[in-house]
Amino acid sequence: MVTKILPAGNLQAWLDSLVAAYEVYAPVEGDGASTFKKINKGQMPAMDIRTDTPPKGLIFKQVEKILSFEVNPDGITVIPGDENGTKKIVFGIRPCDSRSFTLTDKPFFDPELPENQYMGHRNASALVTTACTSACRTCFCTSIGGAPDEKTGDVWMMDIDGKYLVESLTGKGEELIKANEALFSDASADDEAAAKRIGEEVASSMPKLNIADAKALDGLFNDDAFWQKLTDKCLSCGACTFVCPTCYCFDVRDEGNTRKGERYRGWDSCMFYQYNRAAGGHNPREFHWKRMRQRMLHKFSYFPEKYGDIDCVGCGRCIRSCPVSYDLRDFLEGSLAVTGAAPVGFEKELSDVDEKVRTCEIKPADETVKTGGL
Ligand code: SF4
Ligand code: SF4
Numbered sequence: 001m002v003t004k005i006l007p008a009g010n011l012q013a014w015l016d017s018l019v020a021a022y023e024v025y026a027p028v029e030g031d032g033a034s035t036f037k038k039i040n041k042g043q044m045p046a047m048d049i050r051t052d053t054p055p056k057g058l059i060f061k062q063v064e065k066i067l068s069f070e071v072n073p074d075g076i077t078v079i080p081g082d083e084n085g086t087k088k089i090v091f092g093i094r095p096c097d098s099r100s101f102t103l104t105d106k107p108f109f110d111p112e113l114p115e116n117q118y119m120g121h122r123n124a125s126a127l128v129t130t131a132c133t134s135a136c137r138t139c140f141c142t143s144i145g146g147a148p149d150e151k152t153g154d155v156w157m158m159d160i161d162g163k164y165l166v167e168s169l170t171g172k173g174e175e176l177i178k179a180n181e182a183l184f185s186d187a188s189a190d191d192e193a194a195a196k197r198i199g200e201e202v203a204s205s206m207p208k209l210n211i212a213d214a215k216a217l218d219g220l221f222n223d224d225a226f227w228q229k230l231t232d233k234c235l236s237c238g239a240c241t242f243v244c245p246t247c248y249c250f251d252v253r254d255e256g257n258t259r260k261g262e263r264y265r266g267w268d269s270c271m272f273y274q275y276n277r278a279a280g281g282h283n284p285r286e287f288h289w290k291r292m293r294q295r296m297l298h299k300f301s302y303f304p305e306k307y308g309d310i311d312c313v314g315c316g317r318c319i320r321s322c323p324v325s326y327d328l329r330d331f332l333e334g335s336l337a338v339t340g341a342a343p344v345g346f347e348k349e350l351s352d353v354d355e356k357v358r359t360c361e362i363k364p365a366d367e368t369v370k371t372g373g374l
Pocket of ligand 2: 243319
């Protein structure tokens with residue numbers, strides 16, 4: 001693996017070289033929402049923003065044909081879904097979003113039930129991660145095992161004052177640097193020390209939440225009053241799930257007829273009544289608080305029990321996008337209080353909440369962040 005310096009003035013040349021060989025997606029400001037979009041030669045991405053929507057859909061497509069079939073005299077012909085081997089680079093992805101793919105890999109790369117479409121997109125993609133040199137008021141990656149300078153993806157880079165420290169983390173990442181070697185120079189021990197210092201400063205500016213362990217949270221399942229209070233104002237709109245980089249609920253639909261047709265996979269949301277309704281009309285999660293319970297326990301109890309990691313990366317998007325200001329940090333604090341020992345402002349009203357804590361505004365270094373409260 002190689003560690004190099006890329007002068008900021010060479011970033012466009014590196015991007016242009018990558019654009020010539022791959023589809024490159026990077027953070028772009030939009031009309032109303034920032035997101036990841038395909039960039040063209042000469043286009044500089046918005047390197048300093050946290051996008052409103054994650055790059056999830058570049059690999060776990062919002063709608064995707066997974067197969068088509070035709071009944072013929074010899075049996076059934078099944079044709080695999082859309083082309084998924086196009087080589088692409090997701091450039092400028094934040095460590096939390098990069099980490100999110102390693103989590104979604106766990107169910108989709110499951111050897112007993114591999115999901116070929118997802119695996120195809122994932123294997124054909126390279127992630128170039130940009131470490132964070134500041135934190136939003138809603139960020140809490142350090143509380144769930146991440147870090148603003150976490151080395152994840154295929155290439156990791158950090159802006160260290162007018163130049164980037166760039167490190168390849170995989171063979172795929174090394175190729176992206178080696179093919180453009182003339183743009184880079186050698187990194188010094190001072191450069192690496194500067195990056196380490198910045199990472200530590202940003203991490204120390206973020207609140208550290210304590211989280212009840214997966215088994216303790218299981219014990220909350222039957223505490224209906226807890227879930228009802230937590231979910232009091234939820235509209236079941238599903239916004240939190242669509243902006244979440246780690247949510248991966250999906251629906252499968254068949255189009256066509258019994259002789260010939262196509263099968264599509266599309267994003268869905270466990271917060272929707274219809275998602276939970278079973279054949280025959282019974283709905284085991286008929287109330288919004290039961291669906292919230294499912295979402296929270298899936299992320300913080302069931303997924304870690306099965307795969308060993310919390311299925312949340314602390315990006316804070318669900319907090320910023322909820323129309324009624326549901327704050328995931330209240331669940332984390334509240335559940336700890338109920339299952340363990342921590343005191344919590346569980347009785348606070350929304351009117352007490354400083355709206356600033358729900359924005360991606362960068363927090364001044366000396367300001368203590370308070371979380372919301374119910
Ligand atoms: S975004 Fe808010 S209101 Fe909508 S489903 Fe999520 S928690 Fe409920
Ligand atoms: S649950 Fe919220 S904070 Fe966690 S990864 Fe999803 S959007 Fe980000």
